[in-house]
Amino acid sequence: MTHILQRHCHSNPPLVSGGEGVFLLDANGKQYLDGCGGAAVSCLGHSHQGVLNAIQHQLHTIPYAHTGFFSSPVAEQLAERLADKAPGPLNHVYFVSGGSEAVESALKMARQYFIEKGEMSRTRFIARRQSYHGNTLGALGVGGNMWRKEPFAPLLQNGELIAPCYAYRDKKEDETHFEYGQRVANELEERLLAVGPETVIAFVAEPVVGATAGALVAEKGYFKRIREICDKYGVLLILDEVMCGCGRTGTYYAYEQEDIIPDLVTLAKGLAAGYQPIGAVMIHSKIYDAISHGSGYFQHGHTFMAHPLACAAACATLDALESGTLAEVTEKGQYLVKQLQQKLGTHPFVGDIRGRGLFLGLELVQDRVSKSPFSPERSLHQQVKKIAMEQGLMCYPMAGTLDGINGHHILLAPPFIISEQEMDELVRRLCTTMDNVFS
16 A cells, blocks of 8 residues: 555556656556656656766755755856746746746736836736646636636635637637637737726736647737737736746747747746756846835745756756757657648547647547537546556546536657657557547
8 A cells, every 4th residue: 555645546556667768667667658758847758867967966066055045056057048048038037846836936926026016906817718827726726727726716816717729619710810819819908908907917828738728829929919918908928838838849938939028937847857846937127127126025935946956957958958959849749740640630539639849739529520529427538548558658638628627638748859760659559549449
């Protein structure tokens, strides 16, 4: 009997014993191809020697020093590199230990920005249905993952929610993709006017929606219109790149491909490739300056923020990405999409294959023409995961794609180091999984 409270009390996950490249091994010697990077985390695969060496070096230098007393050279180096890579004046960084902490910090930082400016009436956040921003109470409240929110609803300060940019489901036949994107972006202005723009702190969104909707990419021009609306009403734009950032979509920051500059950006997951837990908030100079010239103190903090071992792992991850690994993500993603389209593009139960870079989703449907979802009672996502693991494949199936209850999808987010041969094997194992699930 385990003494761990597992994710499910009645689950009995295999014990991991090692990993190399894109593969993990369990205690029985079975090999698993990591087709999802755990949860879009392991961008450099497993046992990357450069990252391991950096952690070991930092361990022998100084493993921990509290930020109330010290900064560290490796944290300073990481902050400088992240700021240099960020288009626009996102010149400061706040380091935490994960994605939920990063989002929670960004929400509080955005509120404090308006406190420093004397705009005390701003207390609301607006986000999108079918979004997910973390499991802390603040992050959970602002998001649109209704299944995760429901048990804790009485404890949450819920954000206002508008439609996602979900063309596969919601674009009208007489609309172009651009027109559709503008229509749903304009819902932000409609909601602002309904609640009073002077009461709204920020709009929060994932540039590419991750686990809740399965690699959902916004239409071209959508985020430019969102930025215009935020600027018009003095509302901040917080982009949650915890899952889609750090190179996952082909550029280090996912927002680079939207031709906009956000006010706050959250990072985690691939920031240190899973070798250490770390998250970060990238901060626009206007927000830093408001705090610096005001109270001078961000009223927040965590014990393990800017942890030297984590920062060392993140710096080594950047070294690997800058050595050419990141430059290959877009091309590898295109190859993987091509293989998925060839093998599963006409599958009777695959309605849509979408995504960007090595961040891809397959939406499962009961009927391709009507796009009708499978019954939630079927627990299709659990079946897919179970059979995929039997086939030695890790993928990320989820339920509730449409509205938190209906719909299923499979998320793929393999390590950036994956080869064409390994991508072919990923697709082969996924096809076998699909055959067994739907036989």
